[in-house]
Amino acid sequence: MAKITEYSKEExxxxxxxxxxxxxxxxxxxxxxxxxxxxxxxxxxxxxxxMFDILDGYETExxxxxxxxxxxxxxxxxxxxxxxxxxxPTNQIIVGGNASLNLMFDAMMRLMVFGTExxxxxxxxxxxKFLCPSPGYDRHFGITERLGIEMITIPMTEDGPDMxxxxxxxxxxxxxxxxxxxPKFSNPQGICYSDETxxxxxxxxxxxxxxxxxxxxxxGVHPIFEDVKxxxxxxxxxxxxxxxxxxxxxxxxxxxxxxxxVSMVAASEEMIEEIKGVMTYQTIGHDKLNQLRHVKFFKNxxxxxxxxxxxxxxxxxxxxxxxxxxxxxxxxxxxxxWTSPKGGYFVAVDTLEGCAKxxxxxxxxxxxxxxxxxxxxxxxxxxxxxxxxxxxxxPTVDELEKAMKIFCVCVKLAGVQKLLAE
Amino acid sequence: MAKITEYSKEExxxxxxxxxxxxxxxxxxxxxxxxxxxxxxxxxxxxxxxMFDILDGYETExxxxxxxxxxxxxxxxxxxxxxxxxxxPTNQIIVGGNASLNLMFDAMMRLMVFGTExxxxxxxxxxxKFLCPSPGYDRHFGITERLGIEMITIPMTEDGPDMxxxxxxxxxxxxxxxxxxxPKFSNPQGICYSDETxxxxxxxxxxxxxxxxxxxxxxGVHPIFEDVKxxxxxxxxxxxxxxxxxxxxxxxxxxxxxxxxVSMVAASEEMIEEIKGVMTYQTIGHDKLNQLRHVKFFKNxxxxxxxxxxxxxxxxxxxxxxxxxxxxxxxxxxxxxWTSPKGGYFVAVDTLEGCAKxxxxxxxxxxxxxxxxxxxxxxxxxxxxxxxxxxxxxPTVDELEKAMKIFCVCVKLAGVQKLLAE
Numbered sequence: 108m109a110k111i112t113e114y115s116k117e118e119x120x121x122x123x124x125x126x127x128x129x130x131x132x133x134x135x136x137x138x139x140x141x142x143x144x145x146x147x148x149x150x151x152x153x154x155x156x157x158m159f160d161i162l163d164g165y166e167t168e169x170x171x172x173x174x175x176x177x178x179x180x181x182x183x184x185x186x187x188x189x190x191x192x193x194x195x196p197t198n199q200i201i202v203g204g205n206a207s208l209n210l211m212f213d214a215m216m217r218l219m220v221f222g223t224e225x226x227x228x229x230x231x232x233x234x235x236k237f238l239c240p241s242p243g244y245d246r247h248f249g250i251t252e253r254l255g256i257e258m259i260t261i262p263m264t265e266d267g268p269d270m271x272x273x274x275x276x277x278x279x280x281x282x283x284x285x286x287x288x289x290p291k292f293s294n295p296q297g298i299c300y301s302d303e304t305x306x307x308x309x310x311x312x313x314x315x316x317x318x319x320x321x322x323x324x325x326x327g328v329h330p331i332f333e334d335v336k337x338x339x340x341x342x343x344x345x346x347x348x349x350x351x352x353x354x355x356x357x358x359x360x361x362x363x364x365x366x367x368x369v370s371m372v373a374a375s376e377e378m379i380e381e382i383k384g385v386m387t388y389q390t391i392g393h394d395k396l397n398q399l400r401h402v403k404f405f406k407n408x409x410x411x412x413x414x415x416x417x418x419x420x421x422x423x424x425x426x427x428x429x430x431x432x433x434x435x436x437x438x439x440x441x442x443x444x445w446t447s448p449k450g451g452y453f454v455a456v457d458t459l460e461g462c463a464k465x466x467x468x469x470x471x472x473x474x475x476x477x478x479x480x481x482x483x484x485x486x487x488x489x490x491x492x493x494x495x496x497x498x499x500x501x502p503t504v505d506e507l508e509k510a511m512k513i514f515c516v517c518v519k520l521a522g523v524q525k526l527l528a529e
Numbered sequence: 530m531a532k533i534t535e536y537s538k539e540e541x542x543x544x545x546x547x548x549x550x551x552x553x554x555x556x557x558x559x560x561x562x563x564x565x566x567x568x569x570x571x572x573x574x575x576x577x578x579x580m581f582d583i584l585d586g587y588e589t590e591x592x593x594x595x596x597x598x599x600x601x602x603x604x605x606x607x608x609x610x611x612x613x614x615x616x617x618p619t620n621q622i623i624v625g626g627n628a629s630l631n632l633m634f635d636a637m638m639r640l641m642v643f644g645t646e647x648x649x650x651x652x653x654x655x656x657x658k659f660l661c662p663s664p665g666y667d668r669h670f671g672i673t674e675r676l677g678i679e680m681i682t683i684p685m686t687e688d689g690p691d692m693x694x695x696x697x698x699x700x701x702x703x704x705x706x707x708x709x710x711x712p713k714f715s716n717p718q719g720i721c722y723s724d725e726t727x728x729x730x731x732x733x734x735x736x737x738x739x740x741x742x743x744x745x746x747x748x749g750v751h752p753i754f755e756d757v758k759x760x761x762x763x764x765x766x767x768x769x770x771x772x773x774x775x776x777x778x779x780x781x782x783x784x785x786x787x788x789x790x791v792s793m794v795a796a797s798e799e800m801i802e803e804i805k806g807v808m809t810y811q812t813i814g815h816d817k818l819n820q821l822r823h824v825k826f827f828k829n830x831x832x833x834x835x836x837x838x839x840x841x842x843x844x845x846x847x848x849x850x851x852x853x854x855x856x857x858x859x860x861x862x863x864x865x866x867w868t869s870p871k872g873g874y875f876v877a878v879d880t881l882e883g884c885a886k887x888x889x890x891x892x893x894x895x896x897x898x899x900x901x902x903x904x905x906x907x908x909x910x911x912x913x914x915x916x917x918x919x920x921x922x923x924p925t926v927d928e929l930e931k932a933m934k935i936f937c938v939c940v941k942l943a944g945v946q947k948l949l950a951e
Binding site for chain 1: 566568569571574577578581582584585587594595596597598599600626627628630631634635638641642650652653668671672675676782786787788789807810811812813814815816817818819
């Protein structure tokens with residue numbers, strides 16, 4: 108295929124005409140599809156329907172009544188399941204409610220109101236800044252922005268955040284209090300942090316004594332094509348003399364039910380005590396019956412992994428379809444670059460500069476709602492307006508095929524029109 | 530029965546000897562019973578076991594998949610159920626997670642970090658104070674204390690908090706930002722706020738523009754002997770021109786499962802919008818399957834009320850036993866006064882001044898753990914050391930009979946020893 112970016116004006120005009128005609132056909136066909144979020148498909152959720160009536164009792168393994176009050180930090184068998192899945196000792200785990208997002212928000216609120224390790228609460232400081240590797244997860248940036256924390260965009264490399272930049276900034280500026288990380292199959296690029304990246308994050312010198320790594324391992328057990336082993340940030344931070352630096356989050360939202368999962372926060376034993384010191388005023392305990400439901404359904408980490416393999420089987424044809432169509436329609440056109448993730452929930456693409464918003468707008472006019480362009484950057488502002496997140500999980504493979512064809516026409520149309528305007 | 534408080538020294542010494550002998554028998558018998566919390570008994574929880582496998586589908590009435598992401602403020606049918614039970618319009622209700630305590634904590638944290646109606650966030654003020662009608666609920670006072678908010682004890686009358694004192698304080702002091710209220714079958718006295726009390730709370734002039742009533746209607750549908758109608762604080766506040774003043778909390782913790790219930794916060798439409806404005810960053814939505822489970826189990830408010838009648842049947846013999854033994858052992862002795870609540874979870878008693886701690890200590894030595902004396906007051910300090918909370922729900926009637934006999938001996942012993950020491 109010839110690079111469209113090298114077309115003459117006449118060639119571009121001709122192509123624009125063809126694309127407009129094709130686009131019009133799609134608009135007329137009137138597809139209606141929402142691909143805006145990384146929402147699991149009904150077929151994925153069906154794999155967990157066994158949880159509906161799995162409860163044949165309500166006693167935990169240590170004889171507690173899971174229906175009643177008590178157990179602040181989770182029933183032992185749920186801690187064990189998380190422990191086995193993520194390789195974290197049970198005494199460094201607190202089991203939360205139905206979503207890890209809530210645990211991250213709570214962690215941030217605790218830091219705002221109470222601070223950590225005796226340092227000034229962040230809410231009492233004039234200025235607090237956070238590092239935001241981008242493209243990244245919009246809900247992380249949303250929490251930070253809502254709290255009035257200044258966000259600093261850090262470019263992503265294929266090994267994770269640009270660590271030279273991270274190290275320089277945190278060493279100089281004590282108002283930089285933390286960093287958001289999705290270390291495995293990152294949202295949206297599917298990037299896995301290299302060992303060196305994890306080690307540098309764990310060991311780097313920070314001007315702020317209360318610097319915190321928000322380690323959102325949302326896709327820790329979510330390989331699709333191939334699993335990738337990521338270094339354990341808790342161990343690395345401990346070895347580097349910064350045991351209290353990471354707050355490690357995970358959940359079963361994308362394992363069982365997004366609306367009714369079980370979440371986890373892990374940290375050093377000292378931080379676990381600090382968290383519990385506030386949490387004990389916040390709740391008497393999270394939903395233990397749902398914890399028990401999860402344990403009875405999976406039995407153990409092996410059971411959970413077998414379940415994840417089934418989920419991967421549902422995801423594989425979708426990712427393959429996305430990548431196949433991108434390849435067929437846009438390879439070597441010069442109009443789009445993309446990643447081929449080994450797991451996770453997304454495919455991230457980059458258009459020509461200044462074309463992402465227009466592409467998403469065109470796609471929407473043709474009936475397909477994608478994640479808003481810019482959403483993957485702090486303040487929803489993608490500096491180059493290139494990044495688009497494709498979320499293939501919810502549609503069927505057939506729907507996805509249609510949606511991706513529309514998407515490719517729109518990428519071309521926006522690209523060609525931009526080239527013509529230059 | 531002659532008043533023991535009028536005994537001669539010789540009579541007291543003789544009685545002390547008899548009581549010590551009786552007490553020794555109880556210590557030797559070695560009963561083990563935890564009555565420290567208002568924990569429902571297994572027999573109460575059994576009444577909700579039907580919820581374990583009630584889910585025969587996962588669609589909400591408006592066709593949403595309750596397993597998946599979404600629905601920030603609760604599924605429509607759960608809002609409707611709360612609406613019908615508490616007489617609050619659905620658009621003034623947000624459904625929460627498994628506990629209203631968590632919603633109260635969150636509300637307090639929002640006020641600390643974000644403030645309300647554009648006022649300075651409480652966490653940025655030098656001094657914040659809260660009114661604490663006492664005896665009251667220890668977990669309310671716990672949240673307040675943990676946040677460094679100064680607590681002011683307000684005496685309870687049989688109509689609710691001492692409103693003359695409340696009105697005077699809030700009119701004078703702008704640093705007084707709120708009040709904790711358990712308006713119906715209050716914890717621990719079972720007091721129901723009079724219409725006048727509710728109206729005065731709703732209408733009183735407060736120096737603080739952002740004064741908030743934390744209205745914890747924990748026992749709103751929990752009559753045992755007789756239901757009592759309490760005025761609706763939301764309506765009264767609106768009528769008085771202070772619509773945003775009350776934050777109204779409730780949950781099914783003591784309706785279905787304390788560990789796996791569904792909670793609610795209600796407020797003016799303006800406050801609901803304000804809450805959602807933060808909540809949308811905190812969570813994508815609470816556990817909708819558990820909401821659906823509750824709705825399918827109860828069907829409607831009538832179903833819930835029928836369930837509450839069954840629960841009342843399990844509580845009635847326990848409250849009767851407590852009151853019968855108190856009456857038989859301590860009526861007219863001058864050593865103890867108590868309330869006879871019409872519903873709720875507790876019976877509150879008052880010993881002679883300075884005898885509550887010693888009574889609870891003696892009872893504990895004999896194997897029965899009661900709520901710590903003082904726990905029902907701010908900073909765990911009962912100024913006169915008289916108040917003890919009896920929580921009859923968890924033990925069986927037989928266990929309760931034994932425990933109450935021990936309790937009565939200890940009340941007498943502590944009382945007699947105090948009289949002898951004077």
